Amino acid sequence: xxxxxxxxxxxxSVVLDAIRTxxxxxxxxxxxxxxxQRSTISLIVDQLIEERWVxxxxxGQLPRGRKPRLLYLNMDRAGIVGINIMPHVxxxxxxxxxxxFTTQESMPTLPNPKVFLEALCARVQNLLSAHREITYEGIGxxxxxxxxxxxxxxxxAANLGWRQIDIKGPLERATGLPVQLENAANACALSxxxxxxxxxxxxxxxxxxxxxxxxxxxxxxQLVRGANGAAGEFGHVCLDEQGPPCNCGSRGCWxxxxxxxxxxxxxxxxxxxxxxxxxxxxxxxxxxxxxxILSLADRGDLKAQETLDAMAHYLxxxxxxxxxxxxxxxxxxxxxxxxxxKRVGPIVEQVVKERARMxxxxxxxxxxxxxxxxxxxxxxxxxxKHFRPRLFA
Amino acid sequence: xxxxxxxxxxxxSVVLDAIRTxxxxxxxxxxxxxxxQRSTISLIVDQLIEERWVxxxxxGQLPRGRKPRLLYLNMDRAGIVGINIMPHVxxxxxxxxxxxFTTQESMPTLPNPKVFLEALCARVQNLLSAHREITYEGIGxxxxxxxxxxxxxxxxAANLGWRQIDIKGPLERATGLPVQLENAANACALSxxxxxxxxxxxxxxxxxxxxxxxxxxxxxxQLVRGANGAAGEFGHVCLDEQGPPCNCGSRGCWxxxxxxxxxxxxxxxxxxxxxxxxxxxxxxxxxxxxxxILSLADRGDLKAQETLDAMAHYLxxxxxxxxxxxxxxxxxxxxxxxxxxKRVGPIVEQVVKERARMxxxxxxxxxxxxxxxxxxxxxxxxxxKHFRPRLFA
DNA sequence: ATATTTTGTTCGACTGTCGAAATAAATGGC
DNA sequence: GCCATTTATTTCGACAGTCGAACAAAATAT
Numbered sequence: 001x002x003x004x005x006x007x008x009x010x011x012x013s014v015v016l017d018a019i020r021t022x023x024x025x026x027x028x029x030x031x032x033x034x035x036x037q038r039s040t041i042s043l044i045v046d047q048l049i050e051e052r053w054v055x056x057x058x059x060g061q062l063p064r065g066r067k068p069r070l071l072y073l074n075m076d077r078a079g080i081v082g083i084n085i086m087p088h089v090x091x092x093x094x095x096x097x098x099x100x101f102t103t104q105e106s107m108p109t110l111p112n113p114k115v116f117l118e119a120l121c122a123r124v125q126n127l128l129s130a131h132r133e134i135t136y137e138g139i140g141x142x143x144x145x146x147x148x149x150x151x152x153x154x155x156x157a158a159n160l161g162w163r164q165i166d167i168k169g170p171l172e173r174a175t176g177l178p179v180q181l182e183n184a185a186n187a188c189a190l191s192x193x194x195x196x197x198x199x200x201x202x203x204x205x206x207x208x209x210x211x212x213x214x215x216x217x218x219x220x221x222q223l224v225r226g227a228n229g230a231a232g233e234f235g236h237v238c239l240d241e242q243g244p245p246c247n248c249g250s251r252g253c254w255x256x257x258x259x260x261x262x263x264x265x266x267x268x269x270x271x272x273x274x275x276x277x278x279x280x281x282x283x284x285x286x287x288x289x290x291x292x293i294l295s296l297a298d299r300g301d302l303k304a305q306e307t308l309d310a311m312a313h314y315l316x317x318x319x320x321x322x323x324x325x326x327x328x329x330x331x332x333x334x335x336x337x338x339x340x341x342k343r344v345g346p347i348v349e350q351v352v353k354e355r356a357r358m359x360x361x362x363x364x365x366x367x368x369x370x371x372x373x374x375x376x377x378x379x380x381x382x383x384x385k386h387f388r389p390r391l392f393a
Numbered sequence: 394x395x396x397x398x399x400x401x402x403x404x405x406s407v408v409l410d411a412i413r414t415x416x417x418x419x420x421x422x423x424x425x426x427x428x429x430q431r432s433t434i435s436l437i438v439d440q441l442i443e444e445r446w447v448x449x450x451x452x453g454q455l456p457r458g459r460k461p462r463l464l465y466l467n468m469d470r471a472g473i474v475g476i477n478i479m480p481h482v483x484x485x486x487x488x489x490x491x492x493x494f495t496t497q498e499s500m501p502t503l504p505n506p507k508v509f510l511e512a513l514c515a516r517v518q519n520l521l522s523a524h525r526e527i528t529y530e531g532i533g534x535x536x537x538x539x540x541x542x543x544x545x546x547x548x549x550a551a552n553l554g555w556r557q558i559d560i561k562g563p564l565e566r567a568t569g570l571p572v573q574l575e576n577a578a579n580a581c582a583l584s585x586x587x588x589x590x591x592x593x594x595x596x597x598x599x600x601x602x603x604x605x606x607x608x609x610x611x612x613x614x615q616l617v618r619g620a621n622g623a624a625g626e627f628g629h630v631c632l633d634e635q636g637p638p639c640n641c642g643s644r645g646c647w648x649x650x651x652x653x654x655x656x657x658x659x660x661x662x663x664x665x666x667x668x669x670x671x672x673x674x675x676x677x678x679x680x681x682x683x684x685x686i687l688s689l690a691d692r693g694d695l696k697a698q699e700t701l702d703a704m705a706h707y708l709x710x711x712x713x714x715x716x717x718x719x720x721x722x723x724x725x726x727x728x729x730x731x732x733x734x735k736r737v738g739p740i741v742e743q744v745v746k747e748r749a750r751m752x753x754x755x756x757x758x759x760x761x762x763x764x765x766x767x768x769x770x771x772x773x774x775x776x777x778k779h780f781r782p783r784l785f786a
Numbered sequence: 787a788t789a790t791t792t793t794g795t796t797c798g799a800c801t802g803t804c805g806a807a808a809t810a811a812a813t814g815g816c
Numbered sequence: 817g818c819c820a821t822t823t824a825t826t827t828c829g830a831c832a833g834t835c836g837a838a839c840a841a842a843a844t845a846t
Contacts, residue, residue: 001407001428002400003803004833010395011834028793035394037835042795059842065792066842146752155752203620215718217612219619224612226720227596230753231612234718238710238748239632250748317631321714325608325627327619355631355643359539359548360623396834397802404803421824430804435825452811458823459811788846795840802833809826816818 008044009389011036015044016053017387019071020097021199024057026068045071052077053386073097078137081124081177082378084184085109085143087159087211090116091372092123094131095379099195101372103131113165121174128175137386138178139171140378142187144214149229154181158247159211180381184208185232185334186223187377189216192332192367194380203328206373207319209335213255217326222390235259239317254321258314260290260336267293267307294340311337312344316351319364323356331364334373338366401437402782404429408437409446410780412464413490414592417450419461438464445470446779466490471530474517474570475771477577478502478536480552480604483509484765485516487524488772492588494765496524506558514567521568530779531571532564533771535580537607542622547574551640552604573774577601578625579616580770581727582609585760587773596721599766600712602728606648610719615783628652632710647714651707653683653729660686660700687733704730705737709744712757716749724757727766731759 014034019025022033027045031038048054055074059067075096082101084091087109094103107123110116128136145157154165168179182190189206192198202221208214213235217224224231235255236248243252244265256262296304319331337344348364367373407427412418415426420438424431441447448467452460468489475494477484480502487496500516503509521529538550547558561572575583582599585591595614601607606628610617617624628648629641636645637658649655689697712724730737741757760766 001803002403004397004400004801004831005803006403007395007397007400007802008833010399014394026793038794039796039836040834043833062792062843064790064844066794068793203624217719219610219612219617219624220615222613222615224617224719226612226753227722227755228720228753230720230750231596231718233720233750234714236717236749237714240634241632241710248750317634321627321630324629325624325718326610326617327621327623327626329620356629357549357623357626357641360619360621362620394834397800397832398834400833401802419824431825432805432827433803435827436802455812455823457813457821459825461824790843790845792843793841796838798835798837800833800835802831804829804831806829807827810824811822812824813820813822815820 011040012044012047013387013389015041016048019048019054020073020387021195023072024060024070026060026070028068030071076134079131079134080379080382081127081136081139081175082375082382083120083124083139083141084187084372084374084378085141085160086184086374087144090120091375092127093372093375093379094127094136095376097383099191099376099379099383101375103127109160111161113160113162117165117167117170121170124171125174136175136177138180138382139175140187140381141167141171141179141181142184142374142378142381143167143181144184144210144212146233147181147183147229149225149227152181155229178382180378180385182377182381183214183216183229183232184374184377185214185216186225187216187381188332188334188367188373189218189377190223190380190384191373191377192330193218193221194376194383196371198330198332198365201329203326204330204332205322205326205328206332206334207322208374209259209315209333209337211259211261213259213318215322218328219326234318234322237318237321239314239321254314254318258311258318262314263293263307263311264288264290266310267304290336294336297340297343305343308337308340308343309347312347313351315344316348317355319348320352320355323352323362327360328362329360331362332373333364333366334369336369338369341366404433405437405440406780406782408434409441412441412447413466413780414588416465417453417463419453419463421461423464469527472524472527473772473775474520474529474532474568475768475775476513476517476532476534477580477765477767477771478534478553479577479767480537483513484768485520486765486768486772487520487529488769490776492584492769492772492776494768496520502553504554506553506555510558510560510563514563517564518567529568529570531573531775532568533580533774534560534564534572534574535577535767535771535774536560536574537577537603537605539626540574540576540622542618542620545574548622571775573771573778575770575774576607576609576622576625577767577770578607578609578727579618580609580774581725581760581766582611582770583616583773583777584766584770585723585725586611586614587769587776589764591723591725591758594722596719597723597725598715598719598721599725599727600715601767602652602708602726602730604652604654606652606711608715611721612719627711627715630711630714632707632714647707647711651704651711655707656686656700656704657681657683659703660697683729687729690733690736698736701730701733701736702740705740706744708737709741710748712741713745713748716745716755720753721755722753724755725766726757726759727762729762731762734759 031041057070082093090109092105093101146155171179185208204218206216215234236253240252245251246253246256293304424434450463473488475486483502485498486494539548564572578601597611599609608627629646633645638644639646639649686697
């Protein structure tokens with residue numbers, strides 16, 4: 001069911017998104033870029049200025065003719081709250097419309113979801129009352145688990161041991177702001193196509209490598225959530241029928257072979273086999289975390305390097321699966337392993353080349369973890385509703 | 394860029410598709426179903442009748458009040474040509490708007506693409522001139538290979554040995570009709586959501602099992618073609634690193650483990666190992682085709698049954714991958730193997746249950762091959778343009 | 787000063803939907 | 817047969833939105 005108002009909504013979001021991604025920009029340039037008439041652009045921009053989404057700035061420089069008035073997103077218009085729940089730590093942030101963080105905080109993720117949620121709500125309320133100068137539009141939450149397809153409830157989070165938790169309800173009651181939940185990998189994928197070098201890509205996959213492996217899929221420019229939001233568990237695809245058991249009940253899952261946890265397990269098993277290894281300085285070292293393995297490999301520990309190589313091999317095998325099946329333009333890798341990409345990357349590329357046809361030229365790209373893609377994704381999640389509303393399926 | 398005309402186009406296709414899927418239907422019911430005003434429905438229907446897409450039929454029966462005039466799709470309005478190119482045989486058909494075949498023919502698929510294309514064009518021209526009473530809207534072509542993302546060229550077809558063949562051009566020049574190419578598995582998936590029990594499903598995967606394995610993915614109601622149309626090759630995902638070599642250069646690909654060709658290979662190897670098997674009547678039998686294996690298994694041949702069981706096991710493993718990763722509402726299995734689904738189905742279900750979380754309730758459904766899903770898909774492919782035009786990404 | 791160029795606005799034409807009222811057609815009770 | 821009731825369809829004026837041409841504004845070059 002569409003009317004002239006539908007047309008307005010479509011054009012409005014086209015113009016708003018064009019301003020977002022091209023600011024500063026003049027009305028005339030907007031007309032050229034969107035294909036709309038200059039008169040129409042003026043009307044829509046007037047409306048956006050009235051709603052305070054857009055602000056008029058200085059005049060631009062041109063060689064000839066009347067100088068254009070440049071348009072910007074009005075950063076004072078709204079802030080967004082981002083919450084990234086991870087197995088041990090939860091991060092909170094306030095961001096503006098260009099996904100710049102103005103405040104960041106951390107808190108422990110408590111094992112009891114009820115207790116944790118109470119603490120989280122209090123923390124968010126504090127944060128909001130400390131920054132009353134800006135009105136906040138909404139809260140985006142990313143977490144390592146499955147969310148139902150409307151972003152309403154957490155259905156299952158293996159690494160947290162949580163099941164059927166209503167996170168949206170308490171947060172909305174505590175803050176009065178609309179809350180959107182999303183799986184962490186999905187949030188990362190969204191973040192990638194929202195801004196930065198992969199902005200606007202219509203086929204992209206984000207692979208999060210930490211304790212497990214998650215996949216966020218964007219196809220035809222939309223997140224693939226599957227029936228009831230259960231898509232994205234490529235981490236539990238069986239790549240080796242006789243492989244080690246996984247806590248999902250299967251064995252040889254991709255994430256049992258290629259996650260950080262897998263690397264730690266492999267490394268410590270190796271140590272017991274070889275009854276200890278010595279590093280360059282002669283001291284025996286035990287890796288208790290994946291970070292340890294990374295630094296050990298860096299300092300020349302052969303066993304750690306082999307562990308990474310094996311991880312890279314299996315990463316490649318799973319990525320080849322994604323390339324074969326979905327052929328995205330880009331696959332983004334997220335996680336600590338990217339810090340060793342100089343070593344890991346070539347192995348991944350090699351395995352993918354052997355196992356997948358790369359005609360479509362899929363690029364495999366590590367992400368800078370300091371960009372906090374999970375957190376940035378939560379912001380994109382909320383902004384999406386305003387800037388790219390899904391008007392028609 | 395949207396205008397009031399865009400709104401019209403949207404509403405027009407909404408109404409047309411509602412008539413298609415609910416015919417016969419009255420204007421008043423259309424208004425109730427689409428949410429448009431009765432007056433608007435009348436205007437749009439007038440236009441559709443003028444364009445001869447829709448025809449007014451008899452009056453319907455109601456307990457009280459004025460009787461409605463029922464609307465139908467006008468079957469005389471247009472026909473569609475469907476061409477399904479398979480490794481040995483190519484099928485041609487003429488169909489009406491409700492995807493009923495009015496004519497069907499077959500011809501051999503010749504190894505030389507140039508020669509074959511000439512023969513195909515001649516055949517289509519014959520077919521069209523023999524049925525001049527109806528004007529044809531377009532030609533849909535399905536083939537076992539990859540097509541670039543605009544449906545323009547065949548990029549690569551392993552089983553045919555063809556590469557970079559322009560199929561669209563010659564056919565369009567020969568007939569003057571617009572031609573749409575699509576990968577066979579994609580065509581099947583489209584056919585499934587176009588009509589029949591899975592009509593309108595937004596997340597569905599079609600798995601074609603023949604010499605290879607193809608996957609056609611529909612997510613968020615749209616075909617997933619990937620960058621440059623290269624998606625859908627889950628058949629070449631490596632499920633066993635040490636598995637048999639595949640002609641794609643890798644080894645242990647799903648289709649090397651679970652296709653018809655794999656079954657034939659396994660069966661004949663088994664025969665050479667056991668130096669021959671005897672069936673119930675005591676005669677030694679050699680399976681030269683997958684159909685042989687099916688009938689042998691049916692007649693109690695143990696080795697054939699074991700072969701099918703192994704095939705089922707690997708089919709399940711690959712399907713579990715699709716369930717984990719994409720979680721569609723339905724996975725449709727297409728191919729001769731469905732004829733033995735009574736035996737194969739339970740094994741597949743069992744493996745999927747062990748290897749994938751089925752929270753979302755994905756159903757695995759064999760398709761009746763006599764429905765010719767590949768051919769039906771080509772028709773849906775063409776009709777899609779008229780009935781569900783993609784106005785906005 | 788004046789012509790030129792480019793930006794931004796104004797206004798009437800056009801397209802399309804909405805919603806209320808009018809018209810059409812059928813049933814059932816009197 | 818006549819009238820109230822019900823449901824379907826059409827008619828028509830109001831409203832929203834874009835288009836496109838004309839106009840006004842602002843800056844530069846001559």
